[in-house]
Amino acid sequence: MRNQTYILSKLVEIAVIFFVIMTALFFLFRLSPGDPISKVVDPMLTPEDMRYLIEQMGLDKPMWEQYVIYLKNFFAGNFGVSFHYGEPVFKIIKERLGWTILLFTSSTVLAAFAGVFLGKIAAWNKGSRLDSVMSISALVCYTLFIPWFALLLLWVLGFQLGLFPLGGILSPELWVGNASWFVKVLDIIHHMVLPLMTLFIINLGSYLLLMRSSMLSVLREDYIITARAKGLSERVIRNKHAAKNAALPVVTSVGLSLAFSINGGALTEQIFTWPGIGRELIFAVSNNDYPLAQACFLLIALVVLVANLIVDILYAYLDPRITY
Amino acid sequence: MALLSIKNLTIGYQTKEGILKAVDDISFELEKGRPLGFVGESGCGKTTLGMTLMGLLPDNARILGGSIGFQNKDLTQLNEDQWRKVRGKEIAMIFQAAMNALNPVMRVDEQVIEAIVTHQPEISPNDLENRINELFDLVEIPRARMKDFPHEYSGGMKQRVIIAMALACNPKLIIADEPTTALDVIVQDQILKEIKIIQQAMDTGLIFISHDIAVVASVCEDICVMYGGQIVETGTKQEVFASPRHPYTKALLGSYLSLDNQASVIIPDMREAPDLTLKSGSCRFAVNCKRCSRACKIGIPHWANISKTHRVLCCDETITGKTNE
């Protein structure tokens, strides 16, 4: 019962924040240099098409009416027509969203689990060679510049060693032919390895370091002495008592570093030509495809907010001290 | 036969300034039916002693000498694996509940179950359940609250759980380290009564450590007064209260005497903390002792038997002599 009200209040909060962002974007559009109409309707269209779209978007109406139509359109899924593709933006985004979520979620989850696991070991062996190696490696990972690292991986593993494809999500030959469903999935995974590895390694660094320091402070707590006094083995103490408590701040940090992860995700998508929203946004911005850019941006904002919500709920579920 | 027999035990901490002797050449014996209390200010070594008896000394501490005789074993010679079999099963510790002594993300009953299952892995689920219920009843925690988390418990309830955890495997010796500090007085009283009842019912040996001599006196039969890592006086409860000999013991008791007795007791001025790096054999209390003479500064305090059970560690003849003040 309590948890439901919590989730509900959080959903309302997200809605409000998103609303604020949408409004901010609306006004930014109007404030930016250039004719606002040319930002929504492709100036290359024929005058009749332009007039149709202008009417549909309500661009000839007063500001506040435009705003209402803008909101209505958004919730109806009408994001306008992409200048570049000449198709409804909604259609384009729909195809892209799934790929981004796939890459983003899998890399975050894998990095979190690996970070917790390795950080636990590093803290347990504090001061040893193993710990130094792990900590330094994690530090290096944390400060890597993503595009550079991605390019390096691409160069070494993709180009020099030829182990992985250089981009995209699938090899067209396989898909045009009659390959089985299993082979197709394998192909996607094959293409996913390098971008996944990039994001995984970058995120792993920060989670490992955080888990390590969290674990070190947990190990100083009194309930660890109690556990020892009960005669528990070191392994049980480490995993059941220490790690469970130490992992909690890491969950929180996953939420906090979502912004950083999304930035990284966009860059990774760009380099590996992974057809996700991040890449689409970059593309749209480079080509002045305003409707597409705007929609990609709003969608990314929404993904960030929802992801934060999921992390918050997860944390509340894991920590019995949180009550609402 | 004594349950626990400590001879010349010395424990030191490795610090930048050298070896700090937290416990310096102490000897005592514990009988099963007679709870023994250790009293002293913080830093006198009583907690270190407690931890040593559990094998829970931190990494920078070391047993420098002496022996701990328990159940035909010398505990100073145990390695970690052997200690793990002893801890919780033969010797158990009751910690201060004010600390974060319970794991916040584990249910309370699970934590007690863990104590049992670690040492009795083949226990049947039925027996386990009976035992858990028995324990929680014993410490008077309602069964409905058994599956709560620690943060949902009051201070007194947390202390009770810790007691239950210590009792889980019917240990032969229980060490209680400041179990009632930080609890309010009424709860403190209840807990002390419960500890006493449990000790008698289960016939375990009990070492009770506290800075509060009144608390120790309400539970224990014999008292050891510690100062600067040494036992400065030991005797039955009656002897120590009725005729304290060592100036420090008098200081402790002096804080509790009623107004009409105050005039006849000299309370030393405790200005300095004891120097734990002094070599063995010198009087650590000398800096604070009003009766300190030149002989005390160079002399070696020795044990003087006042009675069969009452001993005091001092150089001063007037204190150790059979004459009273």
Added chain:
Amino acid sequence: MLKTHYIRRFLKSWKIFIQNPLGKTGVIILTVFMLMALASFIVPHINPMYDPMTGIDPDIRVSTGPSLTHFLGTDNVGRDLFAQLLEGAKVAFIVGLSSAFFSIVIGTVVGMVSGYAGGMLDAFLMRMADIIMVMPSLVILLILASLFGQFNIWIIVFIIAIMRWPAVSRVIRSQTLSLKQRPFIEASQVAGASHLRIIFRHIMPNVLPLAFLYMTFRVTSAILVEAALSFLGFGDPSQVSWGMMLQWVWKSGHMFQAPYWLIPPGLSISLLTLAFYLLGRAMDEVLDPRLRKEGQS
């Protein structure tokens, strides 16, 4: 009198700081890059062909590897890569330090006001901080770039600062909250000091060390974001930054053939970021004695 006290405390902290292996490494790396940045002012004057943007070696038309005249080689139009690297160091420092500085200024003011005022203002500011902190800076910069066109380096610095102050403000706020309880604040209030005066004369000096500690972490994220932005092609076109060098190597298709071009800029970004991070961690240990290892005073 007070000044010598601060100087003594600073020297003591410096001693602890420099003993720390993290701090030592950080300082060494930083010094190297600082020298590089300073060198960037001199190098183009040695020979015009060393100008990072416009200097073209008349003998070279394609990207070449390291040689005596060009330490790192040249890019595909014949510009010296080492000169570009030096210029990139200069840009990185400017962007990193000024952006961090602005975000500290904003974050400290907001944190102090929020912590001191409490109530609705506090709740509102912290909510805003939460929301801003959650937003991915690169994405926001991109959408702004699409609307407002190519950015000047200082606009980039400012926008990054706006995105990054929330983290600072949280820490400053909690510090302010604990300071607020102290008797000397109450004494000032009773003496009739205005709130503004209390904030700036009494609270600020006590929170500043913390603010500067967190400045190092802001620098790292500022450098990374600017590099990413330049890499994508939205940086300031009049400055050669490391991100831009990477963009050129990528766009010109040389990334697989020219390791001497690909590796140095990215390596520099990572090393400089690492150096600031190590600096921050070492400062952390200096300020919080509990984190110090045994053996250090």
